Structure formats: structure tokens, C-alpha cells
Amino acid sequence: MAGYSARVRGDIGRWQQAGLIDASTADLLRRDVEVNARQSLSFGSILAMMAALLFGAAILIFVAANWEAIPRLARVAALFAVILGGYVGGAVLKTRDHAAIGEALWIVAAAAFGGSIALIGQMYHLSGDEASALVTWGAGTALAAVALRSNPLTVAAVGIADAWLFLKGFDYYSRSDFPHVFVVMAIVLFVLSFWTRSQPARHLIILSLLFYLVLLATDQATLPVAIPLVVASVVLFAAGVLVPERVDRIVRLGGRLPLHALLGFLTGLAVIQFELADEHTYNSGFTLASVVALAGIVAAIVFAGRESRGLRWLAYLGFAFELATIYVVTLQSMLDTAGFFLAAAVLLGILAIVIIRVEKRMKDPATGGATA
Incomplete structure (x- = not known):
């Protein structure tokens, strides 16, 4: 976006010198470019997301490493505290003009939710496989994206759906029917992306559908x-x-x-x-x-x-x-x-x-x- 903004500013200056636009119009255009550049995904936002993912992974690995030493009630409470704290804390920060950090906390909460499914399922010996856990994780992340109108959470939900498609498409765990239901997932997430204003999610969904069609062509x-x-x-x-x-x-x-x-x-x-x-x-x-x-x-x-x-x-x-x-x-x-x-x-x-x-x-x- 920074490169695009620089090119547009250069074009605005050239248009003004050529007499195509006046000085007031040029100023309005420059301000519009600056506002949209600030609203776009910056390098700092990307670093915040990466830090959030690493932080979430660190929490889950720490809990998993000390799983047997932590009382059962404390385990569940700790996992839900991370999820609640991430979503609520992110919402508070976003309302206070700290959007990048707030979105990063939402990613931490979504990652904690996925880890909780696996850890609690193991603790209580719940039936199901990894593909089913991915569906639950993706559905929960998608609901959070709708409730919070979050662009990154929408992308995360699409990524989880893609992971499910990969596991089912390649029969990673057991032989099963071809995952045609992914088309339904893709349609739902594509519609959801309009509500969350997530253009990256729409691009990823289209690429995912191409991957689905390649799998379908090779399998059938x-x-x-x-x-x-x-x-x-x-x-x-x-x-x-x-x-x-x-x-x-x-x-x-x-x-x-x-x-x-x-x-x-x-x-x-x-x-x-x-x-x-x-x-x-x-x-x-x-x-x-x-x-x-x-x-x-x-x-x-x-x-x-x-x-x-x-x-x-x-x-x-x-x-x-x-x-x-x-x-x-x-x-x-x-x-x-x-x-x-x-x-x-x-x-x-x-x-x-x-x-x-x-x-x-x-x-x-x-x-x-x-x-x-």
C-alpha cells in the first residue's frame, strides 16, 4: 500500500503541474490517499499479528507441557480466561484506536479456542477426530468474526477451512467421502467476508476453490x-x-x-x-x-x-x-x-x-x- 500511495501522490503532483486539477482538488486527493493508507494493513500490523500468533502458541505449549501438573478445573479456567481476555481486551483496545493490537488479541483468542478444543477433548476423552475439531474451531472463529466484524478473523476462518480441506482431500487420517461440503463452507465464508469487509478472505477463498477443483479432478x-x-x-x-x-x-x-x-x-x-x-x-x-x-x-x-x-x-x-x-x-x-x-x-x-x-x-x- 505504501508503494501504491507514493505512486498516487506522484500522479497527483503531475496532474496538478499539467493543469488537469487545481490545488484544492490535489489537496483533497492527497488527504484521501493518506486516510486510506492509514486504514490499510501496515507493516506494524503484520508484526502485531505475527507476535499474537507466537504468543498464542507459547501459551498453548506452556499449558500442554504442564498439563498433568495443573488441576483440571484450573486448566479449563485458564483456557477460557485466555479466550475471554483476548476477545474482550481486543474489543476494548480497538475502540480506543489501537486496532492493530486489538485484532492481534482476537487472533490470540482464536488460537486459544482451537487449542482448547484439542486439550479439553483429550482431558475428557471426547470422541471425534482432528478434522471434526477443525470444523468446530473454524465455526467458532467465523462466529467471532461476525460478532466482532473482524477482517483478520475472517481470514483465519478461511485458513482453518483450508486446513480441513487438505486433511479430508488427501485422506490424511482415514478413507472417507470426498469433502464436497467445502463448497458450502466457501460460500458461507464468502458471504461473511462482505459483512467483515475482508477482501483478502475473498481472494483466499477463490484460491481455495481452485485447490478443491484440482483435488476433485485428480480424485474423480x-x-x-x-x-x-x-x-x-x-x-x-x-x-x-x-x-x-x-x-x-x-x-x-x-x-x-x-x-x-x-x-x-x-x-x-x-x-x-x-x-x-x-x-x-x-x-x-x-x-x-x-x-x-x-x-x-x-x-x-x-x-x-x-x-x-x-x-x-x-x-x-x-x-x-x-x-x-x-x-x-x-x-x-x-x-x-x-x-x-x-x-x-x-x-x-x-x-x-x-x-x-x-x-x-x-x-x-x-x-x-x-x-x-
């Missing part, structure tokens, strides 16, 4: 999952490019829907290519998927690359991945070791030339507009 039918993902990504990309303001009023992703759509597009095609890689000698499916991937990358840069550096770099990475995949699948049987290094050098050189030319074309119009 590959092409029936990957092909709709590609089609849906193209539709979302088109919507994010053609009507960006209207779409962003709905999803509120800060204009980054095309970036997520491109990632979904590349993910779906990568799954398709891996599925068809062994059959490339007998049919043209892999070649067609590769052509579609390269064409989609070029289209993404042309239609949305100018507005998003992150999208351009994702497209570059996707292009490099496609080149490597095509080589590994179609060319490795034709080249010896020396040929491989030569081909790698040529491919990297082509990639470098493409990136340099694209970046130059992206910058030239902006420079010409500023000097005009």
Missing part, C-alpha cells in the same frame, strides 16, 4: 471437472474485462477478477494437459489444449495486461510453464542432453524477448499520454 473424473473450469474462467475473465466496474461492485475483489480467472484458466488446462500427455502420440487432444493455453495467455495480456502487472507476470509464468510442458511431453525423445540445454537456452531467450517487448509496449502508451 478429470476432464468433466477441468473443462467446465476453463469455460467458467473464460466467462469470468470476459466479464471482468468488459464490465469491470459492475462486476467488482458484486464480487469486490479490487479489480482482480481477471487475475483469478486467468489462474483458473491455466489450472484447468494444466489438468487437461496432464490427463492427455500420455495419449499425445495417438490423438491431437494435448496439442489442441496447448494451443488453447498459449492463445489464452496472449489474449489475457492483450485485453487486460495493461491494467494489471500481476496478471502480466502470471501470464509470463504460464507461458514458461507451457513451453516446458510441451517440451517434456513432445520433444524429450528426440533430443539428447546437449540438445536439451540448447533447446532450453532458445526457449528462455524467446521468453525474455517476449517479456521485454510486451513490457515496452505496455509502458510506451502511458509515457506518450503523460507527455502529451
